[in-house]
Amino acid sequence: MTWIPPLLVAIPLLGxxxxxxxxxxxxxxxxxxxxxxxxxxxxxxxxxxxxxxENHEVVHWFGGWQTRHGVALGIDFAVGPLAxxxxxxxxxxxxxxxxxxxxxxxxxxxxxxxxxxxxxxAMCGFAMSGDLFNLFVWLELMGVAAYALTGFTVExxxxxxGAVNYAITNxxxxxxxxxxxxLLYARTGxxxxxxxxxxxxxxxxxxxxxxxxxxLFCGLLIKGAVVPFHLWAADAYAVAxxxxxxxxxxxxxxxxxxxxxxxxxxxxxxxxxxxxAVGDVLLWxxxxxxxxxxxxxxxxxxxxxxxAYSVLCxxxxxxxxxxxxxSAGLAGAELMFLAHALLTAGLFFxxxxxxxxxxxxxxxHLHGLGRGCWVPAAAxxxxxxxxxxxxxxxIYLGHGLIDEGANHVGRPWVIGLLWLGSALxxxxxxxxxxxIFLGWGDADDPLLGEPLEEDPRERRxxxxxxxxxxxxxxxxGVAVSLVPGLGxxxxxxxxxxxxxxxxxxxxxxxxxxxxxxxxxxTIRHTSFESLLYGGGATIFAIGxxxxxxxxxxxxxxxxxxxxxxxxxxISVLRGLHSGVVGDYVTWVAVGTAVTGGVWALLLxx
Amino acid sequence: xxxxxxxxxxxxxLVGLFGVATSRNLIHLAICLxxxxxxxxxLLLAVGYVKHGRAPIFKGIKLGTPAVDPVVQAxxxxxxxxxxxxxxxxxxxxxxxxxxxxxxxxxxxxxISG
Numbered sequence: 017m018t019w020i021p022p023l024l025v026a027i028p029l030l031g032x033x034x035x036x037x038x039x040x041x042x043x044x045x046x047x048x049x050x051x052x053x054x055x056x057x058x059x060x061x062x063x064x065x066x067x068x069x070e071n072h073e074v075v076h077w078f079g080g081w082q083t084r085h086g087v088a089l090g091i092d093f094a095v096g097p098l099a100x101x102x103x104x105x106x107x108x109x110x111x112x113x114x115x116x117x118x119x120x121x122x123x124x125x126x127x128x129x130x131x132x133x134x135x136x137x138a139m140c141g142f143a144m145s146g147d148l149f150n151l152f153v154w155l156e157l158m159g160v161a162a163y164a165l166t167g168f169t170v171e172x173x174x175x176x177x178g179a180v181n182y183a184i185t186n187x188x189x190x191x192x193x194x195x196x197x198x199l200l201y202a203r204t205g206x207x208x209x210x211x212x213x214x215x216x217x218x219x220x221x222x223x224x225x226x227x228x229x230x231x232l233f234c235g236l237l238i239k240g241a242v243v244p245f246h247l248w249a250a251d252a253y254a255v256a257x258x259x260x261x262x263x264x265x266x267x268x269x270x271x272x273x274x275x276x277x278x279x280x281x282x283x284x285x286x287x288x289x290x291x292x293a294v295g296d297v298l299l300w301x302x303x304x305x306x307x308x309x310x311x312x313x314x315x316x317x318x319x320x321x322x323x324a325y326s327v328l329c330x331x332x333x334x335x336x337x338x339x340x341x342x343s344a345g346l347a348g349a350e351l352m353f354l355a356h357a358l359l360t361a362g363l364f365f366x367x368x369x370x371x372x373x374x375x376x377x378x379x380x381h382l383h384g385l386g387r388g389c390w391v392p393a394a395a396x397x398x399x400x401x402x403x404x405x406x407x408x409x410x411i412y413l414g415h416g417l418i419d420e421g422a423n424h425v426g427r428p429w430v431i432g433l434l435w436l437g438s439a440l441x442x443x444x445x446x447x448x449x450x451x452i453f454l455g456w457g458d459a460d461d462p463l464l465g466e467p468l469e470e471d472p473r474e475r476r477x478x479x480x481x482x483x484x485x486x487x488x489x490x491x492x493g494v495a496v497s498l499v500p501g502l503g504x505x506x507x508x509x510x511x512x513x514x515x516x517x518x519x520x521x522x523x524x525x526x527x528x529x530x531x532x533x534x535x536x537x538t539i540r541h542t543s544f545e546s547l548l549y550g551g552g553a554t555i556f557a558i559g560x561x562x563x564x565x566x567x568x569x570x571x572x573x574x575x576x577x578x579x580x581x582x583x584x585x586i587s588v589l590r591g592l593h594s595g596v597v598g599d600y601v602t603w604v605a606v607g608t609a610v611t612g613g614v615w616a617l618l619l620x621x
Numbered sequence: 622x623x624x625x626x627x628x629x630x631x632x633x634x635l636v637g638l639f640g641v642a643t644s645r646n647l648i649h650l651a652i653c654l655x656x657x658x659x660x661x662x663x664l665l666l667a668v669g670y671v672k673h674g675r676a677p678i679f680k681g682i683k684l685g686t687p688a689v690d691p692v693v694q695a696x697x698x699x700x701x702x703x704x705x706x707x708x709x710x711x712x713x714x715x716x717x718x719x720x721x722x723x724x725x726x727x728x729x730x731x732x733i734s735g
Contacts, residue, residue, distance in 0.1 A: 149696055156703040163710050167717070173732045176718045180647065180711065180727065187654055187707045188641065194661040194700055195634065201693070202668040251733050321733075468733055595734035597650075597727045601642040 017068040018076040020061055021093035024103055024140040027058050032133035039127075051129040052114050055136060059107030062140070066100035072529050073512075073522045074100075075146070086524045088208035094146035094523050097509035098350060102143040102274060105354050108492070109266045109361050110136045113259035116365055116485045119477040120372070121168075121257055128168060135161040135263060139271055146282075146523055148197050148207045151275060155193065155239065158271070159186050162264055166256045174468070178255035181597045185248040186238055188601055192608065193235030199228035200283075209282035210520040221287030226619055229284050229294070230612035233276055234604070240272025242335055243305040244607040246328050247593055247600040250312070253324035254468065258368025261320055262361035262489075265327040270353050273331065277338045277346065277513065285516045292425070293618035297611060298339030303433050305332025310440025312593070314564065315586065317379045317464035319367040319448060323360065326403060326441040330356045330411070333434045337418040340430075345421025346510035351496060351503065352414030355402060358493030359410055363399045363445070365486035366392050370452065372477055378467050379448045384455030391483050393453035395490045400449055402494045404442030404557050407550040408539075411438065413497035415550065416542030417506070423543075431549060439553035443560035450565055457565030465590065503540020508532055626667035634660035647715035647725040651708050658704040662697050669693030 031054025035047060042050075068074055074095045077083075081090025095103075114132055121128055138158035145151050163186070167179030201207060203224050204215040216225060234245065241249035249269065253261050280294065288294045306329050313325035330352060337349035369392050371377045374385050386393060402410020415438070419431045450456040496502065512518070512529070521527040567575070592599075637657030644650035669690030675682065677691035718730050 149699070153699060153703065156707070160706050160710060163707075163714075167714055171721075173718070173721050173730055176714055176721060177730050177732050180714050180718065180730070183707060183711050183714065184641065184650065184654065187711070188638065188657065190703070190707070191634075191654075191657050191661060194658075195630075195664060197696070198661055198664045198668055198693075201665075201696075207692070254733055590734070593734055595731035598642045598644065601638065605638055605642065 017065075017074055020065045020068065021074060021076045021095050021144050022078070023061050024058055024065070024144065025137045027054050027061070028133040028137040028140070030054070032130040032137070035133065036127055036130035047129070048118055051133065052111065052118075054133060055107065055111040055114050058136060058140065059104060059111055062100060062103035062107045065095055066097060066104055069095050069097045069100045071531055073519060075523055075526075083524050083526070088206065088211050088524060091150055092146040092208065092523060093144040094210075094519070095144045096512045096519075097505070098513045099143045101350065101354070101509065103140045105357050106136065106139045106143070106267045109357055109489075110263055112361060112365075112485050112489050113262045116262070116368070116482055117257070117259040119481060120259060120368060128165070131161045131165050132260075132263065134158075135165065135268065139268060142271055143274060146209050148200065148209055148212065151278075152190070152193055152197055155275070156190050158268060159183075159190060159239070162268060165260045166252045166264070168257060168260065175255040177595065178252040181248045181595070181600060182252040184597050185245075185600045185604060188604055189235045189238030189245070191235075192231045192238075196228045196231030196235060199224055199231070203228065208523070209279070210523040213283045213286045213516055214520050214524070216283065217286035221619070223616065223620065225284075225287055226615050227612065229288075230608060230615055232279055233298075234608040234611060236272040236275040236279070237301065238272070238604060239269070240276070240331055240335070241269050241328050242272075242301050242331060243308050243328075244603045246305065246309070247603060248597075249328060250321050250324040250593065251595060253327070254318055254321040256320075258320070258364050258371065261323070262364040265324060265364060266357040266361040269327055269331055270334065270357065273334055273338060273349070276335070277349075280338075280341075281514050281516055282519060285514075288619060289516075291619070292341065293615065295339045295341035297614055297618075299336050299427070299430065300339075301611075302332045302334070302336030302339055303430060305329070305335065306434055306437030307332075307440070308589075310437040312589065313441040313444040314447075314560070315464060315590070316444065317461075318468050319370070319377050319379060319382075320364065321468075322379070322444050322448060323363055323367065326445060327356075327360055329437045329441040330360075330403070333415070333418065333437060336430060336434055337414070337421060340418070340421040340425050340427065342421040342424050343507055343510045343514060344417045344424060346513060347503070347506040348414045348417030348419075348421060350414070350506045350510060351417060352411045355411040355414060355493050355496035358489050358496070359399045359402045362395060362486050362489030362493060363403075365482065365489060366396050366399070369479070369482050369486060372479070372482065379451055380460060380464065381467065382452045383457075383459045384452070386453035387455055389453065391487065393449070395483075395486050396445075396449045396453065398494050399490045400442055400445040401554070402490070403438065403445065404554055405435070405438050405550050406554040407547050408497045410494050410497060412546075412550050413503050413540060413542065416546035417503065419546045419549065420543060431545075435549045435553045436556075439557040440560070442553070442557040443564065446557055446561035447564040450561060458568055461564075461567065463567065498539060500539050501535060501537035504535045508535060626663055626670075630660040630664040630667065632660075633657070633663060645726050645728065647718060647727060648712065650727065651711045651715070654711070655704060655708055658700070661700055665693040665697045665700070
């Protein structure tokens with residue numbers, strides 16, 4: 017079955033070539049059908065790959081350059097259940113986004129479809145690659161497609177700013193990654209991940225490896241929009257067209273985290289796996305991201321910007337799950353990725369529908385305008401509840417498994433903070449939903465800052481199609497925690513993903529892997545503690561959303577005291593998100609230096 | 622082994638980043654990005670360099686003749702291609718920024734914040 021992995025890249029790339037090349041020759045219907053078919057076929061093959069990756073890592077060596085005596089000569093795709101599952105989710109989200117954009121972006125050139133397919137191919141390639149330099153190439157390819165997609169509608173300054181900030185910050189990230197590759201190659205003489213890991217497992221690691229790891233991880237964390245490398249994300253997501261946001265926010269940001277996990281468990285687990293220093297730094301970055309992004313989400317009035325911060329919040333939780341360096345934590349991150357990708361995409365789709373209906377995307381401008389749109393309202397509510405992690409809805413199971421992981425490795429204090437993050441972001445989304453679809457709350461709130469310029473363009477769309485796509489995404493996302501057997505399979509995939517020596521033996525020596533025991537097909541239950549946290553987070557989010565809506569009705573003394581304590585930190589936070597790319601690059605440099613310094617201290621001492 | 626190429630690579634990287642962080646002109650900024658990127662070319666070539674090594678063309682030469690590492694050259698070439706694409710895109714966006722606002726100062730096109 018080693019012929020499947022290359023298809024996940026080849027099909028969308030060929031589709032992109034045809035979409036771009038035959039633009040003026042074929043009728044629009046054929047074009048649309050071709051593009052959607054390419055994306056759907058990629059998804060179908062990803063599921064087939066998932067099926068085959070159950071027993072063994074599926075390894076494909078390009079051009080038949082097999083290994084000789086355990087030395088990699090060629091370049092490989094090595095796909096386990098986690099990578100194949102990622103590809104399947106990416107395929108679903110891109111297919112939904114393409115369906116949505118059939119009418120939403122009808123006036124856009126066919127290059128849009130081509131760029132989306134290139135992004136799909138690059139994301140799949142990144143998830144499957146077993147070669148360090150290939151990771152870089154896929155990373156840059158998806159980046160370039162994404163910059164172009166962000167600045168796709170350049171009729172206002174906003175998209176230009178968003179795309180410029182995105183391209184420059186991520187460009188710098190790519191260069192850090194490239195330098196990290198060069199250093200690691202200098203140290204090990206290998207580019208194959210399994211082989212680098214094997215080489216580093218002999219002898220002490222030294223400062224060079226720590227330096228290389230810092231550059232590689234920070235490069236990926238820029239892509240993954242983790243604090244303090246996250247500043248570009250909200251600018252880019254606020255201006256990109258909704259279907260593009262669904263892809264960027266739903267799956268592309270998360271790709272950076274998968275890169276971190278992949279590199280850690282194939283390479284850096286070998287020299288640093290005996291301690292917990294690498295994981296703890298990632299855990300802290302994740303915690304800060306989750307809480308800070310939750311707060312920032314609550315301070316937004318632009319729906320897509322709010323959703324962007326909600327994405328960052330979940331990114332933080334997933335990074336914390338990975339940073340626990342535990343199977344349950346990684347499995348939780350996987351399940352959260354799955355649910356959050358679909359739900360976030362669904363909410364971006366709903367935001368797009370509101371924009372089409374009312375040519376507005378601002379929570380306060382839309383006040384009460386959504387009354388009577390019951391289907392989008394229900395989708396928004398379900399998506400929001402799913403993103404908080406109310407018991408057995410949406411991301412709940414992911415949260416629950418991360419809780420288990422935190423207890424395993426003796427860091428139970430992270431659990432509350434992670435739930436706080438998703439509750440804060442959820443409160444913002446609930447507040448926006450109540451204001452828009454129910455007309456609750458005040459029509460103005462100075463806490464939320466100035467309105468952003470809005471795109472006044474009218475669109476002629478097939479509205480039922482947009483609503484259908486949005487509902488599909490939300491329903492799939494909400495159901496994740498209730499799919500029988502999914503939790504157990506995620507844990508098994510995480511175990512396989514973390515097995516460095518098993519992976520290396522499979523890739524370099526073609527050894528069979530230990531076959532899985534039969535996994536039960538029941539709903540994975542979580543601890544009672546998670547149930548309490550999930551319920552508590554939901555109540556907290558509803559309460560906070562209520563305060564957000566009716567802030568003026570608070571007793572005067574409480575309001576004054578809260579304003580006095582909260583106003584300075586809020587204005588500092590807002591000031592940090594300045595929209596100027598020079599500041600962002602400075603934060604990247606500082607963040608990289610500090611992260612590297614901490615690792616040097618912890619790992620060398 | 623000479624440390625000079627490594628020092629040059631580090632200098633290029635830092636000075637390029639400084640340029641990106643302080644630039645007031647998008648075109649200047651794009652050039653600063655290529656300076657940063659150049660540090661990885663220098664580093665890669667320094668890593669693969671072998672003293673008195675030949676170019677890595679192995680046809681008709683004796684087995685065991687020292688040659689520089691061909692892999693890093695392939696990596697550098699790929700790196701160049703990638704960098705050109707990113708820079709081209711930023712220049713295109715700079716053009717759009719100028720068309721829409723008459724300026725290419727990243728501080729002045731900062732429309733969204735907070």
